[in-house]
Amino acid sequence: MKDPLLQPAELEPAVELANRVLAELDRILLGRSRLHRLVLIGLLSRGHILLEGVPGLGKTALVRTLGRVLRLEFRRVQFTPDLMPGDVLGTHILQQTDSGRRELVFQPGPVFTNILLADEINRASPKTQSALLETMQENSVTLLGVTRSVPRPFFVLATQNPIEMEGTYPLPEAQLDRFLFRVFFDLLETDVLEQILYERRRGELPEPSWQMTAGELDRLFEVMDRIYLPRAVSRYIARLVAATHPGSPEAPESVRRYVAHGASPRAAIAISEAARAHALLEGRPSVGFEDVRAVAEPALNHRIILNYQARFDRVTTSSLVRSVLDAIQETELQLPRDVELARQ
Amino acid sequence: MQSDHARTLRAFHRRLAAVYLLRRVLFALALWAFVWGAAVLVLRMAGVPRGIWMAYGAAGCLPVMVGAAWWEWRRLPSFALVRAAYDALRRCGGILMSEERADMRAWYDRLPEARVPKLRWRWRRAAVACLAGWVFLGLTYWIPDRLVRSLQDPRLELGSWVAELQAQTQALAEEQILDAEEARQWQEELERLQRGASGREPARAWEALDHLQQANRDRAREAAEQALRALEELRQAEALAGAMQGAMESGLSGEELASAGRDLSGLLQALKSTLSEAGGPLPAGLESGGSLTNRADLEKLLAVLGQCKGGLSNRVARLCELRLVDSRYLSACQGLCQSTNVAALVDWLCRSCGTNQGQTDVLAEIPGRGGVNRGRGDAPMVWKEATEEEGARFQERVLPPGAGPADLQRVGLSWGAPEEAPADLPVAHGALSGAPAGSGVTRAQVVLPRHREVVQRYFRRDVPGGGGPGP
Numbered sequence: 087m088k089d090p091l092l093q094p095a096e097l098e099p100a101v102e103l104a105n106r107v108l109a110e111l112d113r114i115l116l117g118r119s120r121l122h123r124l125v126l127i128g129l130l131s132r133g134h135i136l137l138e139g140v141p142g143l144g145k146t147a148l149v150r151t152l153g154r155v156l157r158l159e160f161r162r163v164q165f166t167p168d169l170m171p172g173d174v175l176g177t178h179i180l181q182q183t184d185s186g187r188r189e190l191v192f193q194p195g196p197v198f199t200n201i202l203l204a205d206e207i208n209r210a211s212p213k214t215q216s217a218l219l220e221t222m223q224e225n226s227v228t229l230l231g232v233t234r235s236v237p238r239p240f241f242v243l244a245t246q247n248p249i250e251m252e253g254t255y256p257l258p259e260a261q262l263d264r265f266l267f268r269v270f271f272d273l274l275e276t277d278v279l280e281q282i283l284y285e286r287r288r289g290e291l292p293e294p295s296w297q298m299t300a301g302e303l304d305r306l307f308e309v310m311d312r313i314y315l316p317r318a319v320s321r322y323i324a325r326l327v328a329a330t331h332p333g334s335p336e337a338p339e340s341v342r343r344y345v346a347h348g349a350s351p352r353a354a355i356a357i358s359e360a361a362r363a364h365a366l367l368e369g370r371p372s373v374g375f376e377d378v379r380a381v382a383e384p385a386l387n388h389r390i391i392l393n394y395q396a397r398f399d400r401v402t403t404s405s406l407v408r409s410v411l412d413a414i415q416e417t418e419l420q421l422p423r424d425v426e427l428a429r430q
Numbered sequence: 431m432q433s434d435h436a437r438t439l440r441a442f443h444r445r446l447a448a449v450y451l452l453r454r455v456l457f458a459l460a461l462w463a464f465v466w467g468a469a470v471l472v473l474r475m476a477g478v479p480r481g482i483w484m485a486y487g488a489a490g491c492l493p494v495m496v497g498a499a500w501w502e503w504r505r506l507p508s509f510a511l512v513r514a515a516y517d518a519l520r521r522c523g524g525i526l527m528s529e530e531r532a533d534m535r536a537w538y539d540r541l542p543e544a545r546v547p548k549l550r551w552r553w554r555r556a557a558v559a560c561l562a563g564w565v566f567l568g569l570t571y572w573i574p575d576r577l578v579r580s581l582q583d584p585r586l587e588l589g590s591w592v593a594e595l596q597a598q599t600q601a602l603a604e605e606q607i608l609d610a611e612e613a614r615q616w617q618e619e620l621e622r623l624q625r626g627a628s629g630r631e632p633a634r635a636w637e638a639l640d641h642l643q644q645a646n647r648d649r650a651r652e653a654a655e656q657a658l659r660a661l662e663e664l665r666q667a668e669a670l671a672g673a674m675q676g677a678m679e680s681g682l683s684g685e686e687l688a689s690a691g692r693d694l695s696g697l698l699q700a701l702k703s704t705l706s707e708a709g710g711p712l713p714a715g716l717e718s719g720g721s722l723t724n725r726a727d728l729e730k731l732l733a734v735l736g737q738c739k740g741g742l743s744n745r746v747a748r749l750c751e752l753r754l755v756d757s758r759y760l761s762a763c764q765g766l767c768q769s770t771n772v773a774a775l776v777d778w779l780c781r782s783c784g785t786n787q788g789q790t791d792v793l794a795e796i797p798g799r800g801g802v803n804r805g806r807g808d809a810p811m812v813w814k815e816a817t818e819e820e821g822a823r824f825q826e827r828v829l830p831p832g833a834g835p836a837d838l839q840r841v842g843l844s845w846g847a848p849e850e851a852p853a854d855l856p857v858a859h860g861a862l863s864g865a866p867a868g869s870g871v872t873r874a875q876v877v878l879p880r881h882r883e884v885v886q887r888y889f890r891r892d893v894p895g896g897g898g899p900g901p
Contacts, residue, residue: 091532094540316527318514365523371537374523416518419511424555425449427519428548 092312092371100309101369103302104130107155108367114151114291115144117278123367124269124384125152125243130310130363133266133356134222134242136207136257136388143271145245147291149203157297158200159237165210167253171217175227192229197221198236204244208254215261218242222264239303259391266356267381268388306366313362314372320358322416323378327354329410330390338413340406344396349389356385375416383407434544435526442546443512449551450506451499456556458498462490463563470570474578484571519547586627586635590830592620595639598646598752605745607653616642650754657742658759660701661766664742667697668735675728698731701738743767768815 104126111122125148128135137145146162153160163174176195182188196202197218207215221227222242226235244265246257262268274282286292329336331348341348360381361373368377387403396406421427466487473483507515510530517526525537596617603613620642627635674690743763750760877885 091528091534093536314524314528314531316514316524317530318510318517318527319524368523369540370523370525371534372524372528374521374525374527375518376521376523417511417514419507419515422450422453424552425453426550427515428550 090312091314092309094371096312097309097366097369097371100306100366103298103306104367106296107298110155110294110296111148111151114155114294115148116281117274118144118148121148121269121271124267124381127360127363127367127381128266129156129239129241130306130366131266131356131359132239132241132307133359134244134264136262136265136268137243137245137271138248138268139245139271140249141247143273145243145271146203146205149201149243151291151294153201155294155297156201156303157300158239158303160201160203161196161199162203162205163196164205165207165214167209167211169210169214171214174214174217175221175229178230190230192232192234194234195227197227198234200237200239200241202240202242204242206247207244208246208257210255212255212258215255215257219261219264222261239307262388263350263352265388266360267384269384310362310366312371313365315358315362316372318417319361319373319375319378321418322375322414323354323357323361325414325418326357326378326382326410327351327386329414330386330406336414338409340401340409344392344399344401344406345390346393347391349386353386353389357382360385379411382411386410435520435522435538435541438544438546439513439516439526442516442549443509445546445549446512447503447506449549451502453551453553453556454498454502455495456553456560458494459491460556460559460563462494463487463560463567466490467563467567467570470567471573471578474570474573474575487567516547520545586629586632588624588627588635588639591639592624594830595620595642595646598643598650598754601748601752602646602649602653602754605653605748607649616645647754650749650752651759654746654749654755654759654763657746658762658766661739661742661763663697663701664735664739665766667694667701668732668739670694670697671728671731671735675725675732678725678728739767 108119108122108126111126112119115122125135129152137148139145149162150160152158163169172195174195174197176193176198178190179193180188181191204218207218221236221240225238225240226233228234242265325336327349328334329338329348330341330345330353331337332342332345334341334348337345337348357378358373361377364377364380365371365373370377383404386407390403390406392401392403392406470484470487474480510527513529514527516522517524520526520542522541525534525541528534599608599613599616599620602608603610608616619638623635623638670690671694674694677690746755746759746763749755750757
């Protein structure tokens with residue numbers, strides 16, 4: 087990174103812009119402030135997000151509202167067992183031209199959009215799921231030897247229904263690793279639900295009062311690229327990811343007991359990018375340890391593979407990530423046993 | 431970084447370094463005190479007297495402190511690490527850490543208030559360790575010599591025993607009972623025993639001393655018995671020579687005493703080696719095995735025999751004085767040194783010469799001390815040179831000093847005096863529980879629960895046919 091670090095005057099407009107997006111999302115979708123923050127962090131990090139929750143919690147509404155606020159194209163694909171890769175990526179259609187010649191013309195699929203909502207992605211066959219792999223990683227689609235880029239920016243927001251597992255195909259680890267975050271949709275609180283019922287007829291969402299203009303999202307991305315990741319924080323992220331492996335010397339006892347495979351290096355990259363976005367939302371030009379701690383759980387909880395003992399003991403990946411965060415000190419300042427630093 | 435945070439960060443770094451250094455110095459001093467104290471204790475127990483060397487411990491404190499501080503200084507956390515810790519503690523969001531890349535002064539007004547993080551050092555542990563070390567060192571300095579000696583390996587004082595054995599060995603060597611080389615080896619063994627004798631294992635030293643003493647006594651007893659045999663033969667020869675001298679004074683010629691002279695010559699030939707060791711040279715006639723017929727040779731022979739007897743009796747007396755042989759050997763020696771009834775023997779020689787009376791008959795007529803070959807049983811006892819009891823007194827002799835309290839040696843240690851159990855103390859012996867002590871049971875009998883019913887039925891004597899050990 088050779089660009090100079092951000093000055094307050096450069097960062098403040100971007101922070102204001104991002105906070106305005108968050109405020110608009112919070113105004114339209116009630117009671118989901120933390121979720122909106124994570125989704126925006128994911129978008130700023132150019133990552134894909136896996137939303138997990140029961141039906142009717144507003145997953146589609148979130149994605150639709152995000153697209154409208156960011157003024158991005160939005161498409162939704164309902165994944166079913168008979169969905170074919172061509173239904174997602176697009177297909178070639180034999181068409182007759184004006185000159186009477188017939189040729190195969192590529193008909194783009196719904197993946198050619200800015201925001202793709204892959205609804206209930208685990209209901210499609212692995213063949214169709216893997217069709218998204220290249221697009222999610224490379225931002226391009228290759229069909230019949232021709233590679234076509236998807237529009238920039240490109241985000242995949244996939245949803246999973248955790249309660250209906252019959253007839254589903256769990257996402258393979260390789261595809262899970264391509265999601266930046268896995269975010270859980272919790273039930274709304276009673277007060278929020280009451281507010282929705284009182285203020286909104288049939289739950290219809292209000293129109294956005296503000297929309298991002300063209301180029302503002304690119305400016306946000308430019309600022310994101312200039313957020314500085316200090317070496318000590320990089321070291322902390324690396325130690326965190328290493329500690330998710332049972333063979334690591336810093337791994338806590340819970341990891342040694344319950345984890346079969348730890349997080350990949352892609353997880354470390356995801357944490358660092360997400361921490362940058364979090365620092366941007368916090369209005370800081372550099373990443374701090376608290377940014378890493380804020381994004382570590384959603385970035386790691388789908389990348390750690392547990393063993394059978396964890397299933398027997400009903401241990402979740404979230405609890406394991408929390409234990410890793412508790413066990414790993416932010417710095418490698420090894421204080422003697424009789425010396426301690428008081429947190430203020 | 432010219433701001434409050436920069437100053438605070440430097441202050442935090444200094445404080446951290448100070449705590450690290452002070453802590454290491456305290457532990458190093460404690461360790462030094464323990465090590466030097468142990469060295470002082472070992473040296474004092476080894477017998478090194480108090481001296482200027484004890485001050486080296488205090489002089490070594492400064493190098494120890496400098497060394498510990500230097501060693502800790504090299505291991506101090508880097509400034510970048512301390513800055514990262516400060517950033518994390520003060521929630522600076524990585525802005526201070528970004529100083530590694532660029533000047534971040536423009537962001538300082540967004541940072542929280544600058545304050546040096548509280549560093550809690552539980553210094554009591556280090557202080558107590560240091561204090562304990564110096565207390566230990568002080569104790570090793572001021573502990574009394576008497577207590578140090580009690581901690582030493584108790585030496586077994588064998589001086590009197592070894593001196594006595596050395597004197598015995600030297601006497602045996604002087605009396606030519608022991609070879610000079612053997613005596614030297616025994617002396618060296620005694621010195622080695624005296625040097626290596628330990629109070630923790632006194633039995634070994636005492637066993638070795640007993641072995642040497644027994645060897646000395648065996649040699650001395652053999653020598654004393656040999657001396658007694660020689661004295662017996664000397665006494666016979668002396669008696670015969672004296673008788674021949676008396677017979678010559680009575681007028682018998684040398685031709686008439688030729689038979690007795692031959693007997694005397696035979697005796698002297700048997701005693702030749704003894705006489706040459708203990709006495710002087712024999713008369714010239716005897717050297718060639720000839721017979722003694724003149725008075726001068728007999729006088730010379732008597733002088734040699736007396737000198738030889740004196741030498742042998744002195745040897746036995748010396749062995750007895752050194753307590754190597756019993757006093758009965760000395761008594762026997764004195765008995766053998768007494769003169770024989772020479773007058774009777776002269777009378778016998780005068781009567782037997784020129785007669786054909788058998789020797790046995792003649793001998794039977796000689797009054798003497800009785801016995802088969804020394805006269806008739808009713809022969810009167812002749813006492814000569816009787817001891818005058820008047821004015822006699824025991825010989826004064828200074829006894830060696832006995833063992834006093836200072837010479838007592840501790841051979842063991844018990845934790846307390848044994849307690850005498852009362853006679854009616856009941857003992858628990860399983861089925862015989864409650865029986866008085868001394869019931870003949872040598873060890874406790876444990877009755878298992880599954881056997882208890884059978885045992886109770888066996889001892890239930892009031893039930894007819896219930897068995898039991900008695901009627």
